[in-house]
Amino acid sequence: MNETLSQIDGSGRQESMLVAAHLSKRYEDGVLALDDLSLAVAPGEIYAMLGGNGAGKTTTINLFLNFIDPTSGQAIVDGIVTHEEPLTARQKIAYVSENVMLYTNFTALQNLDYFARLGGQNDYSKEEYRTALLRVGLQEEAHGKRLRDFSKGMRQKCGIAIAILKDAPAILLDEPTSGLDPKAGLEFISLLDDLRSEGKAILMSTHDIFRAKQIANTIGIMNEGKLVMQKTTEELRGENLEELYVNYMVSGMAVAS
Amino acid sequence: MLKLMILKELKSIISSPKFAATFGACSILILLSIFIGINEYQENVKAYDTASQLNNQRLAESLSWHGMSNQIFRKPQVMQILVSGVQNDIGRLSSVGRYEGIKLRRSSYSDDPIFAVFRFIDFAFITQVALSLLAILFTYDAINGERERGTLKLTFANAVPRAKYILAKFLGSTLGLVIPLLIPILIGILLMLLYRVPITGEDWIKISVLLLTSILFFVFFIAAGLMVSAMTRRSSTSFMILLVAWVTMVLIVPRAGVMLAGQLVTIPSVAEIESQQAAYEQSAWDAHYDKMEEARIARRQQMANMTPAEKEAFEEDNMWGWMEEEEASRKKIQGEISDHNKKLNEDHRNRRSEQERLGFSLSRFSPASAYQLACMTLANTNIMLKNSYEDALNQYRDGFLAFTSRKQEENEGTSGIRISIDSETGFSFSGSRGIESLDLSEIPRFDVPRQTLSTIANSTILDVGILLFYTIAAFALGFFAFLRYDVR
Amino acid sequence: MFKTLIEKELKEIIGSTRFAVTFGVCACLIVLAFYVGARNYQISQTRYEAAIAENFRQMEGITEWLNVNHHIYLPPNPVSSLVTGISNDIGRNIQVQGLGELRAEDSRFNNDPLFAVFRFLDLDFIFQIILSLFAILFAYNAICGEKEQGTLRLTFANGIPKDKYILGKISGSFLALALPLLIPILIGCLLLPIMGIPMSSQDWGKLALVILAGYLYFGIFLSLSVWVSGLTHRSSNAFLLLLVIWIFSVLILPRSAVLIAGRAVDVISVDEISAQKSVLNAQIWREDRDKMNEFKPSEDTEIDQIMQDFQKMMQDLSAERDQRMRELGGRLAEQRRNEQSVQERLAFSLARLSPSAAFSLAVMNLAGTSIDLKQHFLDAASAYQQSYASFMREKTGGTLKGGGMVMVFRRDGDDVTPKEIDPQEIPVFQYQPPSVATVFNASFLDFGLLALFNILFFAGAYTTFLRYDVR
Incomplete structure (x- = not known):
């Protein structure tokens, strides 16, 4: 090697x-x-x-x-x-885990905000979070919902959005x-x-x-x-x-x- | 199939590491509580024996029959080992004598307040606090936990009837938890025998009923755990609900119920009653004196125009009538006063029992209170203990006083030390009973108030019934909730 | 970043349904505890006043000061009504005579056993249970829960130092839980003046210290929960462990400690003392009787002289008897006190292994309802006894009632209608509850312990987390 x-x-x-x-x-x-x-x-x-x-x-x-x-x-x-x-x-490093489990009591936007800040990105606006979520294919109406109602795929998308936002x-x-x-898989690719x-x-x-x-x-x-x-x-x-x-x-x- | 499922429950409970830990802790607590109870009992018996002996000595020293005062101590009971109830809170002794009313005084907590700081541990307490929690710990995820793990789906992919499944859950958990717990309890009872606690046949019956009631209480929490588990989707939710319910039922409702009753039904203090009685007495006598005075004035007016000789004759004639008149009026007033006092005391007692009834009814919303009340009634350490002792003591007092009066008369003479100095006879001194020793066996014995098994059974049946009702209700609700449970 | 961590804790806790429900329950109970305490004070105050009035009423119409049967009562105190301690267990009523031993009678639980059945609901009890459970419920999964959720991995995929994280975690949870709890506590405090409870500034000071102790106690269970959460990898295990610790700390350990110490250290019982005293008393009486029998005045003495001589002899005997009884009583009392203090030290040292016991002892000391209350009351009563004795001596010309009574009456014909006494002349008994400074000193040890537990568990949580496997 x-x-x-x-x-x-x-x-x-x-x-x-x-x-x-x-x-x-x-x-x-x-x-x-x-x-x-x-x-x-x-x-x-x-x-x-x-x-x-x-x-x-x-x-x-x-x-x-x-x-x-x-x-x-x-x-x-x-x-x-x-x-x-x-x-x-x-x-x-930005990281997406195998089975993304975020804070179930937080909405998608809240999760994004928290982790973006932890990643050192303090200046994102709400619009930018929304853009990121749309980019990973999460519908607008889900943005304000709590994570506990999300399916596995939706959570995965949030995880990917977090990784994108960290911009590492x-x-x-x-x-x-x-x-x-399959459709989301294609989008992900x-x-x-x-x-x-x-x-x-x-x-x-x-x-x-x-x-x-x-x-x-x-x-x-x-x-x-x-x-x-x-x-x-x-x-x-x-x-x-x-x-x-x-x-x-x-x-x-x-x-x- | 039922057997298979029950066996699975048994295995899964007994083999879980949390069982080993919690069962160990509970066993230690049960044994500790019984051990402490035995120790306390023996200490009490010793204290009781010395106190009675000293009392006899004191009686032997007493100067006169008339002023003799007997001290009666509350006798320790075997059942207090398991249920200490209020026995440390109410007075331990009462004097029985001519010049004192019956009153249980000096509770052991007021003598040794250090033990009042954190209170007592007994078997009933351990059952209420630790065993109930144990039951919850093993049942809170019985249904929803299986759903979360996916085993519920798997189970019902087979041809398993739901009713059978929930029944197996219930029976399995009950057997799996009750049988192991019987071991430390039986060891504890063995300990009582080893320490030579004199358990009578009646006590054995009470102990068995106590044990059954405890198991019933324990089973209630198993049923409640199952019920909540069958009504919720996630085990963390069911645990939270059960914990809040546990705190409320075991720690809050019993106290709050009694407190609330204390606020709703206020009873005047003894001092207030006494001053009410005194006020009435005062005014009654005042009225009496006024009336007598008026009568006297009227007589004087009648006699105003008479000659002294006539006056004397008139007085001679009427004196008896007047005296009778006055006496009758006095008697009437006395009767009225005693009626009034009796009424006030009765009112007081009624209000008190009303307060008690309300307090207990409110607290019986919690199975823990029902259990505690049942235990205390069984062990005769409930609030009736004070009244029953005081009633028995009052009865005894009558006999005792009659006895001492008789003795005093036999010995002739008045009571106390008598010292007379007279210009003719000079100085003389006498103690009336003399110093000859006294035959204690003559003194009437105090019989400890006993409650027959049937009265105990009558007063426990309500609380046991309530427990049974709660248990059946919890199980039924759980049962029907599970029939409609979404196993996905 | 620290701010972000704390903000997240605040949002996560306060936004959860679990918080809404449990906080509602806790808030109700805390307010209830204040309400019950206030009502308890009002009832005790009425009873206290009635008892004093009754005491004076019984003196009406009495013409001899010697016949006065005077009682003094332990007055209720607002803070003591909130933290009842042993105040319901000890007698509140002392009969005072010029001489002799004082004994407090009529404990509330003896008079109203109804309240002894399930015990009292007071601030001490509510704080002990509610604050600890509240802390456990929200912190048991602080660390292992995040691990189960996978958020711990995600968090530490960023450049977050572990020490900052754990600090943020603990302080964030503390703030999120402690601040809302202030609301019911303040409502409760507000309830006191609204219900017309006369709180002095000293009382407010004590209450503030009680609340401070409550927060320290809360902090203990919070950091303990975080610690246990960091020791385990599954939140259900953490919860189980914490629940067992809780049961032992709140319900088992304090009780067992005292009971075990009670068995380990023998203390001479009140019964034994009174038995020994009565033995001595009887013996003295026998001796005195002989002496009285020996009293033979010479033939030609004046009757007045004989009476004076006899009275003098009786007084001497009485003084001697008193002296001997006092000696024995003092000796036994001292023995009992010494043994008690050994027992007490052992019991409370053992009990203080539990933070709940330390908290309970701290607040009881603050409220003046610790086991010292009985002694304080008796001390105050004996001090009062002195002034009462000198008052009586003045009124009766030297004869005091107490122990055995010797009354010498002389009848010589002319009856003078005796004048009624004025009970209002009797000196007033005042029980001064200990000052804030005193109670703080008394509870200093327990405050120290509470702080120590905080530091210990915090350090435990901190170091454990630094080595925690975040995967």
């Missing part, structure tokens, strides 16, 4: 926003959740992590957010090592499409495209192979804490990603056993 990192560095591309350098995490119970992961996401790029349950995708995101400290290696955001300066690093250079998405219906063209570096974990292939610049497949494959969409052109994925899973398991 060393080559991967040096390849990226040596390729003369723009410096990466999100970098994982030989990142490993062993939990207290001895489980090696992440094993020497290295990857990089440049501004204006989408990186999709594929993998089964327990492959290490969420651990990777937790490490970037420094919710846990790495056992070895570093997670770097915009040149900042996250476990050294977690607060500064987090200011540069890096975006971490944990299974962002899991609660969305085009939203990601917009964000990419704005120059955000996006790291997403997903189960959705087709979406990943459709939108990502780079796809990594993870299994049991290891990055077992990493290819750009150009490299994958013409290949059957689904078959590849299943193969890697099986071979990964074979390696493991």
